[in-house]
Amino acid sequence: MKVERQKDEIVVRFSAGKNASKIQSILDYLRYEELTSKSKATQKDLDLLLKETKRGRFDKIIIEMGLDEKDYR
Template identity: 70%
Template structure:
């Protein structure tokens, strides 16, 4: 693995033999950290948002499968 800093970026290089799925999991976590680094949302607010998102998802699935009425 090689780590380089260029301008305002960090570049990481892996050998071709490294499992892509493991690298993707790490990249997903780093992206999450990048996106939430400046968040001021509380855990309570995030739980409420998640509840709304899940409810909307269930309603969409019911509609798509014809189970809504």
């Protein structure tokens, strides 16, 4: 592993190997941290978004299957 600091970035180099999936998991987490670091969303905001998303997906499935949505609410 090689770590280099370049201006306002840190560059990390790994030799190719069998642990690529573990490295990718760590990189995914770091990317998540980078993307959410300035977020002002609260847990309540996230819960509401998740609820709306699930409802929209559920409604779409009911329509696609041709089911009567009254039976599922």
